[in-house]
Each structure stands twice: as structure tokens, then as C-alpha cells.
Amino acid sequence: MPTVELTYREALRRALREEMARDENVYMMGEDIAIYGGAFGVSLGLLEEFGPERIKDTPLSESVIVGAALGSALTGMRPVAEIMFMDFITIGMDQLINQAAKIHYMYGGKACVPMVLRTPGGSGTGAAAQHSQSLEGLLCHIPGLKVVMPSCPYDALGLLKSSIRDNNPVVFVEHKLLYSGRELVPEKEYLVPLGKSEVKREGTDLTLVALSVMVVRALKAADKLAQEGISVEIIDPRTLVPLDLEAIINSVKKTHRLLIVHEACKRGGFGAEILSQVEESDAFDYLDVPIRRLAGSNIPIPYSPGLEKGAVPQEDDILGAARKLVG
Amino acid sequence: MTLNKNDLIRMYKQMLTIRRFEEKVAEFLSQGTIHGTGHLYIGEEAIAVGACRAIENEDYITSTHRGHGHCIAKGADLNKMMSELLGKETGYCRGKGGSMHIADVETGNLGANGVVGGGIPIACGAGITIKMKKLKRVVLCFFGDGAVNQGVFHESLNLASVWDLPVVFICENNFYAMSTATKIAFKIKDLSLRAASYGMPGVKVDGNDVLKIYEEVIEAASRAREDKGPTFIVCDSYRWKGHSRSDAERYRTKKEVMEWKKRCPIERFKKYLLDKRYLTREMTEQIEWEVNLSIQEAVDFAQKSPFPSLKTLEQDVYAN
Numbered sequence: 061m062p063t064v065e066l067t068y069r070e071a072l073r074r075a076l077r078e079e080m081a082r083d084e085n086v087y088m089m090g091e092d093i094a095i096y097g098g099a100f101g102v103s104l105g106l107l108e109e110f111g112p113e114r115i116k117d118t119p120l121s122e123s124v125i126v127g128a129a130l131g132s133a134l135t136g137m138r139p140v141a142e143i144m145f146m147d148f149i150t151i152g153m154d155q156l157i158n159q160a161a162k163i164h165y166m167y168g169g170k171a172c173v174p175m176v177l178r179t180p181g182g183s184g185t186g187a188a189a190q191h192s193q194s195l196e197g198l199l200c201h202i203p204g205l206k207v208v209m210p211s212c213p214y215d216a217l218g219l220l221k222s223s224i225r226d227n228n229p230v231v232f233v234e235h236k237l238l239y240s241g242r243e244l245v246p247e248k249e250y251l252v253p254l255g256k257s258e259v260k261r262e263g264t265d266l267t268l269v270a271l272s273v274m275v276v277r278a279l280k281a282a283d284k285l286a287q288e289g290i291s292v293e294i295i296d297p298r299t300l301v302p303l304d305l306e307a308i309i310n311s312v313k314k315t316h317r318l319l320i321v322h323e324a325c326k327r328g329g330f331g332a333e334i335l336s337q338v339e340e341s342d343a344f345d346y347l348d349v350p351i352r353r354l355a356g357s358n359i360p361i362p363y364s365p366g367l368e369k370g371a372v373p374q375e376d377d378i379l380g381a382a383r384k385l386v387g
Numbered sequence: 388m389t390l391n392k393n394d395l396i397r398m399y400k401q402m403l404t405i406r407r408f409e410e411k412v413a414e415f416l417s418q419g420t421i422h423g424t425g426h427l428y429i430g431e432e433a434i435a436v437g438a439c440r441a442i443e444n445e446d447y448i449t450s451t452h453r454g455h456g457h458c459i460a461k462g463a464d465l466n467k468m469m470s471e472l473l474g475k476e477t478g479y480c481r482g483k484g485g486s487m488h489i490a491d492v493e494t495g496n497l498g499a500n501g502v503v504g505g506g507i508p509i510a511c512g513a514g515i516t517i518k519m520k521k522l523k524r525v526v527l528c529f530f531g532d533g534a535v536n537q538g539v540f541h542e543s544l545n546l547a548s549v550w551d552l553p554v555v556f557i558c559e560n561n562f563y564a565m566s567t568a569t570k571i572a573f574k575i576k577d578l579s580l581r582a583a584s585y586g587m588p589g590v591k592v593d594g595n596d597v598l599k600i601y602e603e604v605i606e607a608a609s610r611a612r613e614d615k616g617p618t619f620i621v622c623d624s625y626r627w628k629g630h631s632r633s634d635a636e637r638y639r640t641k642k643e644v645m646e647w648k649k650r651c652p653i654e655r656f657k658k659y660l661l662d663k664r665y666l667t668r669e670m671t672e673q674i675e676w677e678v679n680l681s682i683q684e685a686v687d688f689a690q691k692s693p694f695p696s697l698k699t700l701e702q703d704v705y706a707n
């Protein structure tokens with residue numbers, strides 16, 4: 061199968077390009093996405109290709125970006141709205157949570173809102189507390205929203221295409237530190253379905269469920285752990301809602317140990333949800349030790365580099381937590 | 388577009404239908420037959436009817452928590468409306484939405500809204516669809532004076548203006564956002580002045596004059612259809628009833644309410660039609676009878692309809 065090397069950023073761009081070429085109802089809007097190409101360059105070049113009607117630069121107005129995406133989705137379009145930083149979804153929260161998420165149910169299943177909200181989350185760029193949050197936990201709490209968090213170019217491409225074709229509001233959470241990561245992906249068109257996790261590395265001693273950039277750190281840690289004789293199985297849920305719990309359960313039944321790693325604050329984070337769901341499943345009987353969570357500190361993301369790194373799990377933290385769980 | 392005699396009579400009948408429908412809802416609210424809350428449109432009928440008469444079936448509206456009048460004016464089925472209010476399976480939202488969420492997207496009613504100002508950006512989105520699909524349609528976006536102080540009002544009117552979206556923003560100024568008087572919440576006296584800062588026309592109109600509203604919306608809608616952008620129309624009117632079921636109305640005087648009742652939009656239009664000899668006393672009685680019958684039929688239909696099964700509880704959270 062012919063492949064091509066793409067960055068995560070390029071993979072997202074290819075997904076957008078393919079879906080816009082495929083369906084004239086797909087269009088993009090957001091702040092500085094047109095001539096600037098988006099704050100992280102994802103949509104660079106699409107203005108030239110698709111024109112200003114379909115690559116719309118908006119005023120700095122997150123509420124109406126989300127609400128107008130909703131309104132156009134409700135009337136037959138498939139908008140992809142970009143919110144420049146995940147922190148800013150809070151500005152459009154009424155339209156996302158009270159409106160978009162609820163319309164299908166509230167209207168008795170008689171209308172749907174096929175929209176995608178792309179937004180980069182996460183820390184590591186020195187942008188501090190208002191540009192570094194991982195707010196996916198807030199969104200997963202809301203019935204009616206789907207939440208997608210790809211960790212690599214292959215998934216970013218296939219999942220974005222599936223998200224655009226989905227008939228629900230999908231929040232598509234990218235990660236700033238992943239944009240330049242490279243990977244070979246098929247030249248031929250492909251999709252990655254929502255609600256399907258992937259085993260990123262097979263192992264026998266410990267199941268490690270990691271989200272977004274933590275998958276990359278977990279893979280590195282797993283290489284080192286392998287040298288110590290610890291075999292780690294890494295599962296990337298890829299979509300948090302819907303969650304492919306089955307894959308996690310099956311892995312836990314095999315390894316008897318579960319470590320969950322995410323960047324978001326530990327308190328109320330999605331790791332607590334995964335932990336609970338596994339405990340409530342028949343996998344509980346297979347556990348040799350209690351499930352552990354490794355997650356961000358319950359603090360705003362600080363600025364100074366050392367503090368910023370210390371606020372969220374790093375490779376060493378994953379190594380430590382894994383050793384403790386297996387030892 | 389000039390309205391002929393039959394159009395005018397239809398408008399009168401529609402205003403009366405809203406009034407009688409809301410009176411029935413008021414009765415059900417006080418009896419507890421409707422278990423949620425309800426926000427009644429009594430006194431403001433001219434706005435919905437005048438505005439919706441000015442658009443076509445395929446055009447869109449977005450509505451508010453006080454939305455029954457907009458639904459009826461957009462041509463909603465009274466049976467399905469009443470069923471929804473009674474929480475029945477046969478309601479517009481199969482009993483899942485209630486008063487504040489009645490919608491019928493297929494006929495262009497994009498929905499009432501429980502959040503003040505919540506529908507304004509949604510109207511912009513429908514405007515984007517119209518423009519991108521070159522549909523030559525228009526969106527009427529209804530909201531109250533309270534919404535004019537929401538942030539989305541600003542974001543949405545600005546976006547609609549810079550993108551020339553085919554939206555007519557219609558503020559139903561009934562002078563109170565729940566209990567908060569406009570004179571407390573606004574430094575300006577004429578809310579239509581806000582339009583100037585968005586570079587769009589702002590118009591103030593007597594919200595109890597159904598024909599004047601019709602004329603203003605016709606003009607605004609034709610501008611919108613010609614790609615000349617949005618308009619902001621402020622209709623001054625008054626809600627006769629409290630904000631919702633539980634309003635003790637401590638913020639206004641009985642005298643003020645009585646003054647506004649003297650300016651009843653329906654009586655005023657009826658007088659106009661009688662003076663013009665478009666209507667006779669006999670005809671008004673006939674219309675009254677027909678309207679009452681349609682409300683009674685809706686009540687019967689709703690009361691005979693089943694409640695939704697618990698099996699539907701977790702259905703339709705996500706679309707396929």
C-alpha cells in the first residue's frame with residue numbers, strides 16, 4: 061500500500077481538504093483561519109483552494125462561531141468551526157452545551173446538528189493558564205456531545221473525516237505538541253471510526269490507557285520498561301465519547317493491572333470515568349492491584365518551564381507509576 | 388406585496404388563535420394540568436402574526452421562551468403544540484421539549500429557546516446556509532428586550548452585518564426582562580439605536596400595530612433576500628400576564644397593565660377591519676367560534692394522546 065509521510069497538522073489539513081472536496085456542504089469558520097492559516101497553521105492554503113465562502117474568517121466572537129455553526133448544521137450544512145485555543149470554548153459554552161448538545165433530544169429526535177468544533181488543548185508551549193487547559197472532561201459530561209482526541213497523524217486524519225460525516229456535534233480535541241509529529245499514512249483515502257480504540261502497543265503485564273499526547277509519552281516509557289522486563293499494553297481510546305470500553309476490559313483481563321494517564325487535572329478528569337467503568341465491569345475480578353490514575357495536578361497551568369512540566373505527567377512520571385503498579 | 392381582504396382576516400384569526408390558545412394554557416397552568424412552566428404571549432400577538440405574514444413557508448424563524456405565538460404564526464399544528472405542553476408522545480418533541488423547546492425544523496421553525504438570546508446566533512447560522520446554498524430565503528430572529536443585553540446579541544448582529552446575512556432581528560420589547568425594567572437595564576431609551584453600531588438599519592415600530600409590523604418586516608426581508616444584509620426592528624409591546632407561572636408582578640402597577648390592555652392589538656385590528664367593512668359582527672362571531680373549536684380540538688387531541696413510554700427515555704441523545 062503506497063504511503064506518504066504527514067505531520068499531524070498536514071493530516072488534519074488533508075482531512076479537511078478531502079471532505080470539502082467530497083461534500084459541498086462542508087465549510088470552515090473560525091478566527092484567523094483563512095489568510096493566516098489558523099493559529100497553528102492547520103488550514104494554511106485552504107483559502108486559496110476553496111475560497112473565502114468556504115474558509116470563513118470570523119470576528120473574535122466564540123459564541124456566535126459555535127451558535128452559527130449549530131444554526132447552519134441544523135439547516136443542512138456541515139460546518140467545521142475552529143476555536144483557536146480549547147480554553148476559549150468556555151466563551152461559547154451556552155451554544156455548545158445548552159444548545160448544540162441538546163437539540164436532537166430536546167426536539168424529539170426530529171432534527172440533528174452535524175457540526176465539528178476543532179480546538180487545540182494541552183500545555184507545553186509556555187502559554188500559561190488561559191491557553192493550556194485540557195477541558196475534555198467538562199465536555200464528556202454533557203450528553204449529546206461526542207469527544208474525539210487523536211494522538212497521531214493517522215488517527216487525526218481518519219477521525220476528523222469521520223467526525224465531519226457524523227450527524228452530531230463533535231468536539232475534536234487536537235494537541236499543540238502533536239502538530240509537528242510525523243507518521244506514514246496511506247495515500248489512499250481511509251476513515252477511522254468514532255468509538256473504536258486502538259492498541260498502540262501490545263503487552264502482558266500492565267494495561268496503560270493514555271489520552272492524546274500522553275500516548276506518545278507512554279510509548280517512549282514502554283520502550284524503557286520493556287528493557288526492564290515490564291511488558292506494557294498501551295490503549296488509546298481515541299474517542300472519549302463514545303468510549304470503546306470493551307477493548308480496555310479485554311486488555312485488563314489479560315494484564316490484570318490498569319494505569320490511566322491523562323494531562324487534564326486529576327479531579328473530575330476523564331480518568332475517573334474510565335476507572336469507574338472498569339471497576340463496574342466484570343474486569344474488576346481480574347484486577348491484581350487497584351487501578352491507578354496519573355494525571356495533571358489540580359492547579360491552573362503555570363508559566364515557568366519547570367513548573368509547567370511539573371504540572372502534567374511526563375515520561376519519567378509514567379515510568380515511576382508503571383513500575384510501582386507492576387512491582 | 389399588498390394584503391387582500393382574506394389575508395387580513397386570516398391574520399386576525401391567527402391573532403385570536405394565539406390569544407385563545409394562551410388563555411387555555413394559562414388555565415392549564417393554574418390547574419396544574421401543565422406541569423412545567425409557561426410564558427404567555429398574550430398582548431404581543433401582533434408581532435408574531437405581522438412578522439410571519441411577511442415571509443414565505445420555506446423561510447426560517449428562531450423563537451424564544453415566550454414562543455407559542457411564533458409557532459402558531461409560522462403555521463404550527465395546534466394539536467401537536469398542545470400535546471407537547473401536556474408532555475405527550477404526539478407533541479412536536481414527543482414530550483421531551485415542552486413549552487420552551489417547540490420546534491419544527493422541516494417547516495422552518497428552528498425552535499423556541501430556554502436561554503434568553505440563545506436563538507440569535509442560531510439564526511445567523513441559518514442565514515449562512517441560505518447564503519451558501521443561494522436559497523433566497525430569510526430568517527426572522529425573535530427575541531425580547533432582555534436578550535439585547537446578552538453578549539450573543541452583540542456577536543450575532545455584528546457577524547450578520549459584516550457577512551450580510553439574510554436575517555431580520557426582531558426585538559419584542561415588552562419593557563420587562565422578567566422583573567427588570569428596560570429603564571433600569573438600558574441607558575438608551577430607543578433600543579433600535581443599537582443597530583447603528585453594527586452598521587445596519589434600526590427601526591422602532593408600534594408592536595401592537597400588526598400592519599405596521601408587517602410592512603417593516605416586508606421591507607427588511609426583501610433587503611435581506613437581495614443580499615443587502617440584516618435589519619434590527621424593535622417592536623414596543625406589552626405582556627399582559629406575568630413573566631411565568633410564579634410571577635407576583637411586584638415590579639409593575641395594575642394601572643400600567645390596564646393602560647396597555649386598552650391598547651389591545653387584537654381589538655385594535657378588529658376595529659380596523661370592521662371600520663373598513665372587511666369584517667362584519669357576524670363574521671367575527673363565526674371566527675371566534677372556529678378558533679374556540681380549534682383550541683378545543685387541540686385540547687381533546689392532547690388529552691387523549693398517550694404519555695411517552697419510559698422506553699423512549701434514553702432514545703435520541705445522539706443522531707444516527
